Amino acid sequence: MVSASEIILIGGxxxxxxxxxxxxxxxxxxxxxxxxxxxxxxxxFDTQIERSxxxxxxxxxxxxxxxxxxxxxxxxxxPAGYHLMxxxxxxxxxxxxxxxxxxxxxxxxxxxxxxxxxxxxxxxFLLSGANQDxxxxxxxxxxxxxxxxxxxxxxxxxxxxxQAGINETQNPQVWDNAQIVSFFKNLNKQS
Amino acid sequence: MAGISKGFFIEFEDLxxxxxxxxxxxxxxxxxxxxxxxxxxxxxxxxxxxxxxxxLKNAIINVKDFHNYFIxxxxxxxxxxxxxxxxxxxxxxxxxxxxxxxPQIRIWSAGSSSxxxxxxxxxxxxxxxxxxxxxxxxxxxxxxxxETARKGVYSLNKIKSYTENYLKTSPRSEFAxxxxxxxxxxxxxxxxxxxxxxxxxxxxxxxxxxxxxxxMCRNVMIYFDxxxxxxxxxxxxxxxxxxxFLCLGSKESLYAHDIKNNFKVIDKRYNIYQKIK
Numbered sequence: 001m002v003s004a005s006e007i008i009l010i011g012g013x014x015x016x017x018x019x020x021x022x023x024x025x026x027x028x029x030x031x032x033x034x035x036x037x038x039x040x041x042x043x044x045f046d047t048q049i050e051r052s053x054x055x056x057x058x059x060x061x062x063x064x065x066x067x068x069x070x071x072x073x074x075x076x077x078x079p080a081g082y083h084l085m086x087x088x089x090x091x092x093x094x095x096x097x098x099x100x101x102x103x104x105x106x107x108x109x110x111x112x113x114x115x116x117x118x119x120x121x122x123x124x125f126l127l128s129g130a131n132q133d134x135x136x137x138x139x140x141x142x143x144x145x146x147x148x149x150x151x152x153x154x155x156x157x158x159x160x161x162x163q164a165g166i167n168e169t170q171n172p173q174v175w176d177n178a179q180i181v182s183f184f185k186n187l188n189k190q191s
Numbered sequence: 192m193a194g195i196s197k198g199f200f201i202e203f204e205d206l207x208x209x210x211x212x213x214x215x216x217x218x219x220x221x222x223x224x225x226x227x228x229x230x231x232x233x234x235x236x237x238x239x240x241x242x243x244x245x246x247l248k249n250a251i252i253n254v255k256d257f258h259n260y261f262i263x264x265x266x267x268x269x270x271x272x273x274x275x276x277x278x279x280x281x282x283x284x285x286x287x288x289x290x291x292x293x294p295q296i297r298i299w300s301a302g303s304s305s306x307x308x309x310x311x312x313x314x315x316x317x318x319x320x321x322x323x324x325x326x327x328x329x330x331x332x333x334x335x336x337x338e339t340a341r342k343g344v345y346s347l348n349k350i351k352s353y354t355e356n357y358l359k360t361s362p363r364s365e366f367a368x369x370x371x372x373x374x375x376x377x378x379x380x381x382x383x384x385x386x387x388x389x390x391x392x393x394x395x396x397x398x399x400x401x402x403x404x405x406x407m408c409r410n411v412m413i414y415f416d417x418x419x420x421x422x423x424x425x426x427x428x429x430x431x432x433x434x435x436f437l438c439l440g441s442k443e444s445l446y447a448h449d450i451k452n453n454f455k456v457i458d459k460r461y462n463i464y465q466k467i468k
Contacts, residue, residue, distance in 0.1 A: 066413045085227040093225040094413045097267045113227045
């Protein structure tokens, strides 16, 4: 397992699961980045999403583990009930502090900490959701030189989150679902 | 760089400097803490207190007792009674029967914060009929958290969510039997408060102080780097009697540590281990 020098972040809440599953499904066999997903979800359904996706797609999809190296060609999910952070030595850490935007994991927390470590090697996607989590984080990714992409609110099941992202940032790229899926499909062909 | 509205970012070098100053003027050494989490809390502190880095360093060095207040605010003190109810069910099924074989039972709740976990354990021991011969030590580095823990008083708002957790542990009694409500708060019954001693202990610098049959340290080690985790695990190992139990948080495992060879996994999902050599 090799440490990733690039990270792709995906934040989503209500209404984003189907798109997330679809874009993970379209990934090429090998890609250079680490992909890291924060999906708001109930603590009761802890690791079922990773397990079922991992089984279905036969890929390295796992919950992010505290102090684990962030590796290429891996998809990580933030575990329910904890904030997920990126450390300066390119490992993950978990944090059980207060909810942010009524959420733990909070998209803002991952985006904010990853932005400061990976800087221009950080790409962040904000998808459908019913609250404002992720908007501030997205603007921080932008401030630190990363690339930000927001799901077209017209195509989002619930547009509150992408709309908040658009309002909070300077120059976001707003993409349709097909564009988002094609980005993941063509990973490693772009660079 | 970050605009004013979301400002308050400090550099990791600034964090190192703050850690260095704190280490020099107090006994608290935060150098083994996870950096990103700590940095966020420093930034939050600056934001709430409307201070900048210069003010902060100045206050730590020159204002008497400020550093105690600062450290207290940096440490995460989020906890609940019966957090992860399934863990308590596992404790009841897998650990309590073993504890019952001891004439005297000593338990350590390490990083006890405001005391909720120590009291939850006391209630569980009571329902298992072994509270009388048990004693729980709760330790933390935060004087403020220890003070709350000793009082055993929690807001009714919190009690409401603690009750939901409690009901999921298939308990033998009503949660309301364990506390007395007054106005908008509840005090944990004296039978529990008299069985728990809360005192100051620093996992980073202090040593073993007793031998225990059960050590609970849940959601504390995630704030430590690997090196410090190793130190703390050795401390727990030294503090456990042979065949004693170690309970970590649901995302904290011995998996990446050599010391796992001295433990048997009792519950993989909830990270309960037994010292076997």
